[in-house]
Amino acid sequence: MIDYNPKNWWKFIFYFHKADTFIKLMPAMLGLAAYTAIFVYVENNILHYVPIKNPLTIHSLVGFVLSLLLVFRTNTAYDRWWEGRRLWGNFTNNSRNFALKLATFLPEKHPAKETLKILIGNYLHAVKEHLRGKAHISSLTFTENYNEEYYKGFKHLPNRICQAIYTEIHQLHQAGLINAEQLLVLNNELSSFTDNLGACERIKNTPIPVSYNIFIKKIIFIYVFTMPITAVLEYKFWSIPIVTLVFYAFAGIEIMAEEIEEPFGTDANDLGLDNMVKNIKGNLAEIL
Amino acid sequence: MIDYNPKNWWKFIFYFHKADTFIKLMPAMLGLAAYTAIFVYVENNILHYVPIKNPLTIHSLVGFVLSLLLVFRTNTAYDRWWEGRRLWGNFTNNSRNFALKLATFLPEKHPAKETLKILIGNYLHAVKEHLRGKAHISSLTFTENYNEEYYKGFKHLPNRICQAIYTEIHQLHQAGLINAEQLLVLNNELSSFTDNLGACERIKNTPIPVSYNIFIKKIIFIYVFTMPITAVLEYKFWSIPIVTLVFYAFAGIEIMAEEIEEPFGTDANDLGLDNMVKNIKGNLAEIL
Amino acid sequence: MIDYNPKNWWKFIFYFHKADTFIKLMPAMLGLAAYTAIFVYVENNILHYVPIKNPLTIHSLVGFVLSLLLVFRTNTAYDRWWEGRRLWGNFTNNSRNFALKLATFLPEKHPAKETLKILIGNYLHAVKEHLRGKAHISSLTFTENYNEEYYKGFKHLPNRICQAIYTEIHQLHQAGLINAEQLLVLNNELSSFTDNLGACERIKNTPIPVSYNIFIKKIIFIYVFTMPITAVLEYKFWSIPIVTLVFYAFAGIEIMAEEIEEPFGTDANDLGLDNMVKNIKGNLAEIL
Amino acid sequence: MIDYNPKNWWKFIFYFHKADTFIKLMPAMLGLAAYTAIFVYVENNILHYVPIKNPLTIHSLVGFVLSLLLVFRTNTAYDRWWEGRRLWGNFTNNSRNFALKLATFLPEKHPAKETLKILIGNYLHAVKEHLRGKAHISSLTFTENYNEEYYKGFKHLPNRICQAIYTEIHQLHQAGLINAEQLLVLNNELSSFTDNLGACERIKNTPIPVSYNIFIKKIIFIYVFTMPITAVLEYKFWSIPIVTLVFYAFAGIEIMAEEIEEPFGTDANDLGLDNMVKNIKGNLAEIL
Amino acid sequence: MIDYNPKNWWKFIFYFHKADTFIKLMPAMLGLAAYTAIFVYVENNILHYVPIKNPLTIHSLVGFVLSLLLVFRTNTAYDRWWEGRRLWGNFTNNSRNFALKLATFLPEKHPAKETLKILIGNYLHAVKEHLRGKAHISSLTFTENYNEEYYKGFKHLPNRICQAIYTEIHQLHQAGLINAEQLLVLNNELSSFTDNLGACERIKNTPIPVSYNIFIKKIIFIYVFTMPITAVLEYKFWSIPIVTLVFYAFAGIEIMAEEIEEPFGTDANDLGLDNMVKNIKGNLAEIL
Structure with missing residues (x-):
């Protein structure tokens, strides 16, 4: 994620860094400009054929539907990102809550604090790696009980680490260090770890239905490539920047939605x- | 569900597989093209009658209302899907949470673990089949206590399996293997199974109000079939691709909404x- | 509710059953067609007066605002329905959850099971009648303890039935058949009955603010009745179907919103x- | 709140009661009509100056942005109201739930039932008054323990009454009339009273950001007061109803949003x- | 936050205070007016070059996409603010709930009441400062146990104060002043403090994806700076106010979204x- 000051207008208008949609679309925009230029040249110098009088009426009509679809696309992509x-x-x-509760419930310097600090750290690290592809045992921090042996052979590493946390809490409960009401108090956070992970997996594994993806791209394509046919008459060589910029506006929104709809990369x-x-x-280290 | 890379533009623009809206609409599009062609031919070669001067103003106006309705349709269908x-x-x-808790609460190798693993597996399988029509007893895995006899004669199979899970947990509670606070800790997941099932049934059994379905289809029909009347004047034979593509844009959105609004097929x-x-x-097998 | 197959286009386009918006609007549409016809006749044959050149610009502008308001109307009505x-x-x-829990907690064939099955059935029946007007004692099933005497004189029947359920559970709790943790486990469902009822009452008793209703109807009226003034010039007798269909599009959306915003009828x-x-x-009978 | 039948079209179109937006906007509409009339007269009879050819293009463009802003305004205001x-x-x-639980937990005719019935009634009354300005001690019903003395000097009256309810429940708990699990069962409703009050205060004390209010009103003003400049050319004296009605459409939506965004008056x-x-x-009296 | 009466039209239309978007955009608007003026002068007096006939069609098309993007921007910014x-x-x-419960559970004048009142006050003060940059120990109120020593060296001050609250409650629990069910009853509020803080940090640290910020600003820039090219032909010197006001409408919405999307300043x-x-x-002082 890029940290930035959203109020800096000039920077955003004139600065083009590598993540910028403008840079990403540049090759397609150049290709489209060339295509339009050829079109304009042929029409103006060779064909002189006038197919349609009110050129952009149809594009106006379809442009409206397309815009609304892109808004739908943007909203759903943003909802996933957020x-x-x-x-x-x-x-x-x-x-934090889990650590605060453990810090209070357990006697000072109890070894389970250190173990649980490591396990939670492992868990979040593994979840992150899991969402980016495959979590590897080698990147975990081992403890005496939860060592390489404990994790080996398990395909879903975050679940295994979560099991270690559950086991640890259960043992504290059985040893009488965590009483009945404290177990209940810890349960929300414990269940929530798995719920959050499941929700992240849902976002990662479920792109928007393929039909919409196909449909939007097809419509943008048809829209932009038929535009010179009708624009050439009225705008002549001005069609080149016009078609290119309209493409930038439409394709840019689609490209940005693609970028944010899977936010864990x-x-x-x-x-x-x-x-x-x-x-x-860092928070865990301060609290526990 | 088709797994795909949403960033692959060219594939989506030029590849037409069987689930593609374009293929589905092809017959209607061809019919509409023929209808428009006949219209254009009659008008240009026989009638030469000019009914309206500013042809697409009205279609522009109604197109706007129609687009907004289609956005409403898309949003509600997508919300159901999601x-x-x-x-x-x-x-x-x-x-996962249920399995993690059971794995911790019960002694290792306790037979109830195996039973509950089978029951949860049965439950999810039966829910899936139930949402796709009718769940059959024959596709379940039986255990000693929860065998064919146990399920026979019950119309709502998932409820019956859920009852088996409740019974199993209750017996563990009465045997003292699950104490008071652990029962409370397990209750959320138990209730949630039935709540989720009910919500799935709600989506499956409640299509959007029939009026909207009728209305949108009627408006698309009137819209597209009156379009040649006004388009023919200005666009002549170009009306054929224009009317066809406008139909593709509008009907495509409706077709896609129909596809995703009942997502369990x-x-x-x-x-x-x-x-x-x-x-x-797979997760259950790793945990329990 | 009408059960239907949302993918059947032809049926919806050409079939007009009694709930169809088209049928409901028919009288108004015929009246409007007559009004426009008179207008066109007077203008074309008597007045020959040309008030405005670019006829539908203003209707285009206001049509946009109106469309957005109708989308707002549709969204809120649908949200209430859903x-x-x-x-x-x-x-x-x-x-279901309540029944599953009771079935597990209570000994087999315990008479309270039968009583609670009847009470829940009574409750849902009374809620339904309550939402449709007035629930009558006579339509309830009585038990030994909760008989006509018990309900007589109570204005809010569902509340009284709920009190019977609470009393029954309390007695089981005091008799030791339901222990502390089981009472907690049952509490969610118990509270939820009243919460759901309250929410249904909210939807039933709170239509959207009266201003919006007045405003939308006034704007549709002004919009449609001024349309012939400007349309007659350009579209002549074609104005008749045009004005009628534009009215169908706008008023239809309002009519449909009215139909679904109070969904308990x-x-x-x-x-x-x-x-x-x-x-x-049926579910209760299978479980309990 | 006005109770009304949303399906009564004719009444809403022709009936103008005092809460109607139309009546509220009447003075401004008359002023605007006069302003436009002068404008038209000067232009047609004195100036004959033609500034712009395609008059309403710009108003069309800005009207679109304005409409979308008004939809945003309407949605947020309605969300607050709802x-x-x-x-x-x-x-x-x-x-209701609180009363149902108390009715079941406490012995019949226990004096605490009467006290709590009065306290809850007091609470809701005080919350209502609090949201409408200032709650006064004099409008409360006093009991032996919670008398004028108890409330005197407290600025936030609802909080004080809530404290009385908490104290009463605590005493029942300590007297053994409410056991541990029953206290937990009552806790949701108790916390919820304060949460609801806080949420109502939030809606009351936080209007939408002042910038939006300023911006929308400025844009409507500029929009409507520049309209005659461009409309006069094409629509002449017809500009008077046109400008007035466009103002009605835009300002009406803003006025309605203002009315519903603070719904406790x-x-x-x-x-x-x-x-x-x-x-x-009434419900409390039936239950307790 | 400015407290204001949203129904005061005239004030908002003619009063320009320092927070007003109009004032903020004034320099840019003046610059843009000068730019357009030069453009008009050159075109009308020197070039007399007519590039395009239907000038604002393209701006109309792109203006639509831009408007929808700005609505998306406004909605997301407002959601964050709200x-x-x-x-x-x-x-x-x-x-409030926490204080009400403590006031009831603990004996009157118990010193822990005073301590917890100070700690909660400290917590909210520290959260506020934390969200505005850095919380400083020096602005806290110290008690005997939770003094400067206790807080020194901790980077995340709110977490440290929360730990103090947890410790205090734990000690009351161990001393038998808070029993098991009361601990459970207090747990929701305790966990909620940290959850709220985390959610505030999320809003503060996560601006909307940088691509959207860049994209919207680029499109507004291109839109406004190309407008004189096409507007000059038809509107001549009237282009100056027109371009300026269109800029005000578009840039104003973006500026307002920037203002509210990070609401803790x-x-x-x-x-x-x-x-x-x-x-x-004040509430705490009244209750505890």
Whole structure:
């Protein structure tokens, strides 16, 4: 995630960094400009054929439908991105509350505190890696009881770490260090870890229905490539920047939606998971 | 559900697979093209009658209302689809949490673990089948206590399996293996199974009010079939692709909404329930 | 509620049943057609007066605002309809969970099971009648303790039945058949009955603010009745179908919103409460 | 709140009661009509100056942005109104559930029932008065323990009454009349009273950001007062009704949003709090 | 936050205070007016070049997409602002409920009441400062146990204060002053403090994805700076106010969204946190 000051207009207008939609669309825009230029040249110098009088009426009509679809696309993509952020915010909150409760319930310097601090850190790290592809045992911190042996052979690593946390709490409960009401008090955070993970997996594994993706791209394509046919008459060589910019406006919105709809990666618009995991670990170290 | 890379533009623009809205609408589009062609021919070669000067003003006006209705339709259909996904995500989360808690609460190798693993697996399988029509006893895995006899004669199979889970937990509670606070801790997941099932049934059994369905289809029909009357004057034979593409844009959105509003089937846009049930069973096997 | 196949286009385009908006608007549409016809006749044959050159610009502008208001209207009406459905889905879920828990907690063939099955059935029946006007004692099933005497004189019948359920559970609790943790486990469903009822009453008793209703109807009226003034010039006798269809599009959306915003009645678009109560009773009979 | 039948078209079109937006805007509409009339007269009879050819293009463009802003305004205002209604629905539900539980837990005719009935009635009454300005001690019903002395000097009266309810429940708990699980069962409703009150205060004390209010009013003003400049050319004296009606459409939406965004007052569109408090008291009297 | 009467039209139309978007945009508007003036002068007196006939068609098309994007921007910014308000409403509710419960559970004049009153006050003050940059130990109120020493060296001050609250409650629990069910009853509010803080941090640290910010600003820039090219032909010197006002409409919406999307600062549109903290402290003083 890029940290930025949203009020800086000039920077955003004239600065083009690598994550910018403008840069990403540049090749397509150049191709489209060339295509339109050829079109204009042929029409103006060779054909002189006038197919339609009121050129952009149809594009106006379809442009309206397309815009509304793109708004739908943007809203759903943004909801996914923001829900992803909310879920990681929940991870932060749960970790803090869990740590605060453990810190209070357990006697000072009890070894379970250290173990649970490591396990929660492992859990969040593994969830992050899991969402980015595959979590590896080698990147975990081992403790005496929860060592390489404990994790080996398990495909779903976050679940296994969660099981370690449950086991640890259960043992404290059985040893009488956590009483009945304290177990109930800890249960919300415990269940919430798995719920959050499941919700993240849902966002990652379920793109919007493929029909919409196909449909929007087809309509943008037809829209932009038929535009010179009708624009050439009225705008002549001005058609080149016009068609290019209309393409920028429509395709840009689609491109941005693609970028944010799966927010757990490492792109410029993705959530800063590395940083968040680091912050949570810092919080845990202060509390426990 | 089709797994795909949403960033692949060219594939989506030029590849037409069987689930594509374009293919589905092809027959109607061809018919409409023929209808428009006849219209254009009659008008240009026989009638030469000019009814209206500013041809598409009215279609522009009504097109706006229609677009907004289609956006409403798309939003509600998508909300149903996404809620369906969310509910199955909850099934995943509940199963995992339930399994993690049982794994911790019960002594290792306790036979109830195996029984409950089978029952939860049965439950999810039966829910899936129930949502797709009728769940059959024959596809369940039986245990000693919960055998064919136990399920026979019950119309609502998922409820019956849920009752088996409740009974099993109750017996563990009475045997003192699950204490008071642990029963409370397990209750959320238990209630949630039935709540999720009810919500899925709600989505399945309640299409959007029939008036909207009739209304949108009538308006699209009137809109498209009156279009040649006004378009023919200005666009002549170009009316054929224009009317066809406008139809594609409007009817396509309605068709896609129809596809996703009932997400528990086996169409290309439906949720991958088979896969999800398989994944959950895999998770349960690792945990319990 | 009408059960239908949303994918059947031809049926919806050409079939006009009694709940169809088209039929409902028919008288108004015929009146409007006559009004426009007179207008066109007077203008073309008597007045020959040309007030405005670009006729529909203003209607285009106001049509936009009106469309957005109608979308707002549709969204709020649909939200109420869907929330009503969701609340009755909750009734289903609560009844099932409540029955599943009772079935497990109480010894087999305990008479309280039968009593509670009757009370829940009574409750849902009374809620349904209450939402449709007035619930009558005579339609309830009486038990030994909760007989006509028990209900007589109470204005809010569902509350009284709920009190019977609470009393029954309390007696089981005091008799030691339901222990502390089981009481807690039952509490969610118990509270939820009253919460759902309250939410249904909210939807029933609170139509959207009267200003919006007045405003939308006034604007549609002004819009449609001034349309012939400007349309007659350009479209002549074609104005008649045009004005009628524009009216159909706008008034249809308002009419449909009116139909679904209070979803507990017995209209074609209302929720199938009779069926739902019957289904829940069937579920209860299977479980308890 | 005005109770009305939303399906009565003719009444709403031709009946103008005092809460009607039309009546409220009448003076401004008359002023605007006069302003436009002068404008038209000067232009047609004195100036004959033609500034712009395609008159309403710019107003069309800006009208679109303005419409979308007004939709945003309407949605947020309606959400506040509906949330206010929902919160008072929660007050109803909580009071009922609380009363049902107390009626069951406490022995018949126990004096605490009467006390708590009075306290809840006091609470809702005080909340209502608090939201409408200032709650006065004199309008409360006193009991032996919670008399004028008890309330005197407290600025936030609802909080003080809530404290009385908490104290009463605590004493019943300490006297052994309410056991541990029953206290937990009552806790949701108790906390919910304060949560609902806080949410109502939030709606009352937080209007939408002042910038939006300023911006929308400025844009409507500029929009309407520049309209005659461009409309006069094409529509001449017809400009007078046109400008007036466009103003009615835009300003009406803003006026209605202003009316409903703070729903706890005593205007025609505000919620019927007096009635709701009376109903809840009736329910309490039946149950306790 | 500015407290204002939303129904005062004239004030908002003619009064320009420092927080007004109009004042903020004034320099840019003047610059743009000068730019357009030069453009008009050159075109009318020197070039006399006519590039395009139907000047604003393209701006109309792109203006539509831009408007929808700005609505998306406004909705997301407002949701953040309103969620921020809701979270601080939760802080109010939690503090009140927490105080009401403590006041009832603990014996009168128990010293822990005073300590917890100070700690909650400290917590809310620290959260506020934390959201505005950095919370300083020096602004806290110290007690005997929770003095400067206790807080020193901790980076995340609110977490540390929360730990003090947890410790205090734990000690009361261990001393038998708070029993098991009372601990459970207090747990919701305790967890909620941290959850609210985490949600506020989420809003503060996560601006909308940078792509949207860049994209909207680029499109507004291109839109406004190309407008004179096409407007000059038809509107001549009238282009100056027209372009300026269109810029005001578009840029104003973006500016307002920027103002409210991070609502914890001290700008005119930000939430009145200082006031809220003061009010909560007043409530606590009355209750405890």
